[in-house]
């Protein structure tokens with residue numbers, strides 16, 4: 772089967788298609804608030820988002836933005852590792868990456884990840900994933916991500932997330 776990577780933006784119908792993948796994969800996420808979440812990210816600096824399509828159907832998606840002081844996620848990570856940590860300088864965060872279950876294990880997650888990392892301009896890429904998400908952790912470990920923090924809860928009583936980092940030396944600051 773042929774797959775096409777297509778960028779999406781704030782006001783693109785593909786943003787809605789990306790949200791549908793997201794709410795399918797994370798069933799506890801509500802559609803309306805997820806649209807707001809995607810749109811608020813799409814307005815941030817250095818937003819890049821891609822969907823991956825098969826025969827016109829959107830089967831996966833990913834997006835991220837610049838990661839900088841003042842952003843909630845960035846500040847939480849900075850509290851744990853120090854705001855001057857080299858990994859947090861000139862950094863971009865891969866906010867979401869998801870492939871529909873029946874399309875996994877055929878290299879699509881890697882294609883979306885690579886397209887996003889190629890498009891964004893920064894030498895440090897960051898992400899968080901639940902510490903018990905072993906499949907995602909293995910995927911990222913295989914593709915050169917290392918642990919910046921082994922895991923903490925962003926909210927009291929919520930699950931722990933590990934923070935991962937990938938250095939991209941080919942990106943000039």
Ligand SMILES: CC(C)(COP(=O)(O)OP(=O)(O)OC[C@H]1O[C@@H](n2cnc3c(N)ncnc32)[C@H](O)[C@@H]1OP(=O)(O)O)[C@@H](O)C(=O)NCCC(=O)NCCS
Pocket residue numbers: 796866867868869870871874875876877878879880881882898899900901904906907909910913
């Ligand atoms: C994590 C996730 C995005 C990976 O997507 P994917 O499309 O399955 O990723 P890939 O196919 O590129 O790689 C997955 C596995 O398939 C294997 N693979 C890659 N290309 C392949 C191919 N052409 N044929 C068969 N297997 C292949 C890889 O070796 C990899 O193995 P691993 O799991 O042991 O590392 C996907 O599992 C997902 O959406 N999970 C739920 C959401 C999530 O957890 N997101 C990340 C949290 S932030």
